[in-house]
Every structure is written in C-alpha cells, then in structure tokens.
Amino acid sequence: MVEPIISFKDFGFQYDSQSEPTLKHINLDIFPGEKVLLAGPSGSGKSTLGRCINGLIPQSYPGEITGSATVAGHDIKDSSIFELSFSVGTVLQDPDSQFVGLSVKEDIAFSLENDERSQTEMRAATKKWAERLDLKPLLDHSPQGISGGQKQRVAMAGVLIDESNILLFDEPLASLDPASGKASIELIDHLARQQNLTVVIIEHRLEDVLQRPIDQLVVLKDGEIVGNDKPSAILKDSLMQQLGLREPLYLSALQLAGVKLADCDNIDSVKTVAGDNIESALQRWTAGVSLQEPPLPTEPLLTLKNLNFSYNRNQPIIHGLNLTINRGDMLSLVGRNGTGKSTLSNLITGFLKLDDGEMKLKGQDLTQLSVKERADHIGYILQDPNQMISKAMIFDEVAAGLRLRGLTDEEVERRVSDTLKVCGLYEFRHWPISALSFGQKKRVTIAAILVLNPEMIILDEPTAGQDLRHYTEMMNFLETLNREHQVTIMLITHDMHLMLEYTQRAVVLADGGVLMDARPADVLTNEAVIEKAALAKTSLFTLAERYHLPSALDFVAKFVQTEREARSHE
Amino acid sequence: MNNKNQSSNSIRTVVATGIGAAVIFVLMKFVAIPTGIPNTQFNVAEGFLALLAALYGPVAGGLAVFIGHSLNDFVTYGSPWWTWVITDGLVGVALGLIKNRLNVTGGTVKTMKLVWFNLYQIVVNFVAWVLIAPTGDVLVYHEPAAKVYLQGVTSWIVNSVSVAIIGTILIVLYSRTRAQHGSLKKEK
Amino acid sequence: MNSQLLIGYTARDTFLNRLSGSTKLIGFVALSIIGMVTYDTRFLLGVLLISLILFHFSKIKYHEVAFVLQVIVAFAILNLVMVYVFAPSYGITIYGTHHMILGSPDHYFNLSWEQLFYEFNLLLKYIFAVPLALIFLMTTNPSEFAASLNKIGVSYRISYSVAIALRYIPDVQNDYRTISLAQQARGYEISRKAKLMTRAKGAIQIIMPLILSSLDRIEIISQAMELRRFGHNKKRTWYMAQPFKRNDYLALIIIVLIVLVGIALFKVNGGRFWNPFE
C-alpha cells in the first residue's frame, strides 16, 4: 500500500503573535498523484496550512507547532525550506512579488541559476516551459509590461521548471479573467496527469476548479478540517452552504427546483450530473417562476465621450471610448486581463491624465477637478489593498477619512463601527493590519471608502479572494446603498455570477472601447463577445442547455431573481 | 534550526538591501525638499534609512543607501559623488548597529529609547557629514575647505532633522504595527 | 519609460552594446577614480575627448539625455560659483603664483588666471565622467549588470541586491504615484506652503503606505526567493551573463594603459597638479 506523500497527524499551529492557534487538530493524508482542493472561509487558515507544506512555517513564520506533519518524508519541524523546495513547488497568492527576475526569461530560470546550472541548460529548459505555457512571445518582457494573467503563467513556469512532484497553488485564479482561469485549471490538470504530480490548490472559486476532476476536497473552518472527502460526497450533503461557502451554481439551481442532491449521481460536474427527475423538475420550476425586469435608471450622472489614453505613444490602451453611467446604476465592467479596466477607472478618478476626450459629472467638467475634488463625488477602491492602507491599525485606517473631515469623535466612532460590522471586521477593529489575511485587508480598504458615503463608488475587483459569506454581506450592503440611497456603483470584476447576480447592466471592454453594453445575461449569451472579451458562461447555462430548457437566458434570470428574493426575505 | 534561520536572514538581508535601495532611490528622486545650498536637500530618504537599518541591521542599511544613492547620482548628476555616497553608506551602517538596542520589532518603542536614539543619530550624522564627507572632498577632489564644510554642516543639520522627525515617526508607527506576542484576540 | 530608470537601456547595435557589462563596469570605475584623483588638465581633457568619441559611437541621441545634461551643467555651474565665493584665491594658493586679471591677491575678492584654471579643472572633473556614465547606463542591459558585478568579484548576494533594486524601482515609482493619489483622494492635502513639521507629517501619510507595503514586499520576496533556493549555494550562475570576447580584452588593455598614463603623470608633475604657470 502506498505511503501518503503529505501527512498531518493531530497537527496544530499558533502564530507567535496570535493568542489562540490558527490551525487545530489537523489530520490529513495526501497520496502521490492526488489532486486536492483546499476550501474554506477567508481567514480559516488555508494559506497557513499551505505554509506548513512548503516549510515557510515554522522557518519564516515563527510559532508553536503541536502534533506532527511530514512532507515527502521530511518532518516539517526540523527540515528547511531549502530541503522541501526540491519536492514542493509553490505559487504564492500574489504573483507580483514572486516575479523576482528583471525579465520573464530570467524569472523562469531563477531556481536553475541558484542550482548553478549552465547557461545552455537554462536556455533549453526555459524554452521548453515557455512553449508549454505559451509565454514564448513574452520572454524578453519586463514584469511591468505584462498583465496579471500573464504574470500568473510566468510564476507557474518558474515553479514547474524545477520538476518537483508536489505543486501548491494559493488562489491561482484570484485575479484571472474567466477564460484564463479555465485555461490555468486545465493546464494544471494536464501537467498533473502527464507527470503524475501531487497538486494542492487553495481556491474560493470552487465552480471553476471543479471543471476538472478533483480527488479530494478538504474544507477548513476556523483552523479545523470540517470536511474531507470526494467532492461529490461533500457537495451532496451540501456542507458548503452550511459553512457559508459557494457551492457550484448548478447545484443551487437543482435544489431550488426541488431536486434532492442525494438522489443524483456524479454531481461534481455540471457536464455529468444526472438523475431521473432532474429534467422535469427544472422544466416545472422555470414554468413556475415569472420574471419581472426592473427598469434601468436613465438620468445621466457621468458621461464619457471619445476618451483616448496610452501609457506610451505606440500602443493606445483606451481608444475612442464612449460611456454614459446613470444615477443609480449598478453596473459591472468586465473584460480580459489587460484590456484597461483599471486604467479607465484611474482616468475617471484623475489618477491618470486623459490624453483627450470629455468627462462630465452632472454636466460639470471632471477634467477641471483635482483628485481630491473628484474623490468627494466618486469613491475609488483600488485593486491592490496595500496601495491604500496608510495606518497601522484597522480602526484608524477606516476613521482617517472622517477625521480629516473634522467629525466629532463620537460620530467617527459610530460610523466606523457600523461600517466595520457591515464589512465583517468589527471583531478585528483593534488589530494591526499587518496580521490580516489578503481578503481581510481588501475589506478594510472597502470599509475606509464606504464610511465616507460618496455618490458613486468604483470598486476594482472587490470580491477577489473573498468567501461567499463576506462577499454576500458586502454585496448586499452595496445593493442597499444603491437601492435606498441611489448610490451609483461600478464594479470591475472577473466573476461572471457576481455580474449576473448583482448588476443590472454589464459594460464589456475590449480593444480600448466598449464592446457591448447590455443586461448581463444578454452578454453571456453572445458567443462572439464571450470569445473576444475572455468571458465564460456559468454552469447555469450549461445546465439549461443539457436539460433542453426553453430559454437559458430566462432560466438564469429567474434563478438570480429567486435567490435575490430569498436574500431580501432573510 | 539556527543555521536554517541564518540562511533565511541572509536572504532577507539581500532583499531588504535591494528593496531598500529602490525605495531610497525613489524617495531621493521625488520627495527631496531643497534647502537652497547646492546638492543638499531635506531628504525623506534619510528618515526611511533609519527605519530600514533599525529593522535589518548594518549590512542592509549600509548597502541599501550606498546602492540607492549611487543609482540616484548616476541618473541625476551623471556620475556618483563617491565621497558622499560612501559617507551615506557609513551612516547606514552606524544606524544599523543599534538594531538590537532599539528592537523595533519587539513592540512599541519607549520614549527614553527614542531620545537616546536621536542623540545617537545626531552624533552619527555629525561625524559623517561634518568630519568625514568634507574631509574626503578636500583630500580627493581638492575642493576649498570653506565650501565643502558649509555643505557638510548643512547636510548634517538637514539629515539629523530628517531622521529626528521622519525617522522617529516611522519607527514609532512601525513598532505599533508589530503585534505583541500572543496579543491578537477577536473581540465580540 | 515607466518601466525604466529615468534614463534607461535600449538595445542598440554598436560594439559598445556588444562589450560585456563587466568590461564597461571596470572601465567606468577605473577611469572615474583616476580622473577623480588627478588634476592634470591634459589627462582630464584626454579622457573627456575619448569618452566623447565613444559617446558618438554609442549612437545615443542627444534628446535622450538632454534633460540630464541640463541638470548636470546647472549643478556644475552652481558649484563653481560657490567655490569662487568661498575661496576666490584658492588657485593662487595651489599654484603658488599669481597672474592677476582683476584686483590684487591681498583683496578677498580678486580674479586670477590661477583661479580660472583651477575652476576649469574642477569643471572638467565634474563632467568628464558623464559621457562614460551615460554610455554605461544606456548600453548595459540591466539584466546583465548584476552578473557583471558578480564577475568582477562582488559577492553574488550583493550583486543580486542590485538586481532587485533595478527590478523594483519602476514598481516603487508607480506605487508612489498611486499611493500619493489614493491618499489625496482620502483628503490629505500636501500644500507647498505648509510648515516643515506639518509638511513632514503630510509626507509621512503619503510614504507610510509605500514603506509598509515595501516592508511586506521584503518578507514575501524573501520567501519567494527562498522557496526557489536562492542563497543556499556558495555560487550561482547567471542566465544573462556574457562571456569575455576578443574586444573585451582589447578594451581592458586600453583602459589599463590610460590608467597607467594617469599614474605616470603623477610622477612627471611631482603631484596631482599639472602647473602651467611656472
């Protein structure tokens, strides 16, 4: 019988600065060649468990270990990162900091340089992996010259080149557009099969990861393993819902339609899920629900006419872009990695200077206003939380804007506390920000802007790396702001279901202009646009097609509507 | 265990040197407030250097400012003004020597320590900018003493002030961000 | 531009680009040191002439470096004026003779050929290395720089620190921009008129995130590098290292010769100064 390659026995870990253990009673065996998905709420200890596998714990993160853990034969208590690095390859949560080379090719070859390989060897290996991950045309590019998605691939190449037999990915999909996300998952799966690698993936986007077979789904909660089984088994007794995690959409849909997951077979993929009464149930359900489409707002708030912008002359990023955002809109801005979504919001908020074009807010010329003045109307939450955090402690960070506007301490206290509660940070309010997980940091920055309640809010990928519970809390909060206080909200996102679920309007960016501006569901039924903007259909569409429902469009719309009603009744 | 941590630390030193140099370069380039006397400005960078050195020690401190300063001289003056670059490096080393005394990572730094730190840094800057740098200029570049010593005294003052204000604030703020051992508890 | 140092490398097809980075590094350091020490006008002029010729061959366009040059000239003039104000008769003390143009040696302000000549030498010292530096910066691929340092004997750890600096300067620059904007948007105003203390506070607000995130970066990058086995072996190889070729050896020989000439001149002049006045 084969030995597990990774094995935790009643394992626990407590960061030095923490007052209680972050990991408790972890019992986990992973066997060679298995593909394991690690899921769990934000802050539940996924990355921490990852750090135990690659040896960063205890070496780089001092803390107290209980129980035992062995990785590829090494006891992690007394084996160095160096020793483990031969058997474990890690792709960290943020590819930007992992990119240490001055150019793509150097970064791919980095570990070979450290192993003192000859230049000819390195060239060969780099060439091979660049071809595998189609990075060939980018080999000479600097890290600044490539988009988030591409960085991800470079990071993978730099790790795969080691040919180590355990691969660890910490949220590989967090900032990828749907298409690249799909591609990455397929790539990982392909390599894993080909070289019989053991793969551990930490990810919130279950649905995307499950597009390829997973052997073992491990669910963490507050540092303990609460589920560890074949995905199908865990999905069947809908553990995900109970933990406030998102289960794949098609399963929610089936349950809405009254199908018992217990009676279905191989439910871990929408392509295979089967059961005798599914079709009839779905048919009945769709027939039963009637759609009412809320009217879209029409009073223009922000009008963009013929915008042009380029970072360097030869390649324009924004090119003759026209867009009108109405008061009370809740719209999503989508498009492939590197089309210029962030760039556009930087132009609107004055972070970047327009080359030419016209921007009007309620008829007032935006281009005449300073960053500060624009910010009084338009709140902007950047993609990278670290660029916004200026205070050491969470409370001060959120209070800063109010204090600068000279509010009384009680007032500040009250509003900050309210916002912190909404963003699920209240219990951390006296923590230093440095001790937060990525998702938690992101929420701090959102809180810091929400607390100032501006007329319009631009959020750049607000839900990246968030779990369903916080995601729902936050989105509901935004929705209330939008519905009750007429706050206009623009979301930049790669999450297709977020777009369907919460926004009435989707603006698709491509080639520096607006490719399509319509209701989200219409966008996701337009093959050409999906192709061009690297979007992807959610499993709901596949489900609808597989079971020959009259109109996938209606089905999705109805699903979203029903869920929304359910939420508002809560 | 020990040797493992040593290897981590040596890597951290390498990275701290590189990133430190990058930050110092950028600060020198974009956030320097001129004083009126040529080649002497109120350098935010010196303040940052104090924190960097206090965190990562003499080697990182010295090298970081040496590299950052030379790169900055390279792209602004064409070629580094070696005597001053080297002096700056020495300041970095000196500030790094008190890493353990100051112990920024061990939680909030007491006022006494800060006072002591500032006295130390004023002396360090005096030795560096009033004694070493100008003397170097006289010996190496054979510039008139009066001129270089004036420049020296000015940079002594501005750099001490910069460290005293910005350096101190940074150290205090940073030490606050370091959570005490076992201090983090969720509050309902 | 954004992803470059303020004046940066661009691939050009010249023999200077083809020279190994190490050669250029040695050349630059050797010449700037010898030029730093000597006050022999002929030598300085000679070196300046050579570097100007090289500059011509390097195919660097004037407009690429115009800005830098202006700064340098301004800086040089300022210093020369200062030198005169503080020591108008320093030249006389150095060269021991006085050929007056205006006034007499016993007045504080006077103008002598010695002074002019001394300041002319100073000017040469300020500028002679500039073309070399520009050539070095603009013909050496940053990726190769670290490898070169390592090759000429700097430990690979320090060399890699330099590589990291070059790698992250553009990022830190962009971060700095974004952060200061984000802070302004939050309501911080950094007014030019404000008092030093308030202004320092403002500056802190802006640079605090930059510094905090840079310190986080240090942690994450060290981890990323350790996970990929940096710093364990005694040596490391470099993807971008360039082996020495015939031209490199030629260049090195020439450099050595120049340096020798410089040293020889110390003997000839019996000191660092060449004195045309006696």
Ligand SMILES: Nc1ncnc2c1ncn2[C@@H]1O[C@H](COP(=O)(O)OP(=O)(O)OP(=O)(O)O)[C@@H](O)[C@H]1O
């Ligand atoms: N360096 C650290 N020092 C102290 N506490 C930490 C540290 N890193 C993480 N923690 C704490 O450990 C808990 C788990 O963090 P971790 O990053 O493992 O969560 P996660 O499951 O990866 O969350 P996310 O999905 O948001 O990345 C969090 O509550 C966090 O506050």
Ligand SMILES: Nc1ncnc2c1ncn2[C@@H]1O[C@H](COP(=O)(O)OP(=O)(O)OP(=O)(O)O)[C@@H](O)[C@H]1O
């Ligand atoms: N500071 C910069 N200098 C030069 N080019 C840049 C800079 N920032 C972004 N770019 C380029 O501009 C393009 C658009 O970048 P942007 O960040 O707006 O894309 P995005 O749509 O936000 O992508 P993502 O979905 O990955 O965030 C990319 O090709 C990127 O390489």
Ligand SMILES: [Mg+2]
């Ligand atoms: Mg994590």
Ligand SMILES: [Mg+2]
């Ligand atoms: Mg973006």
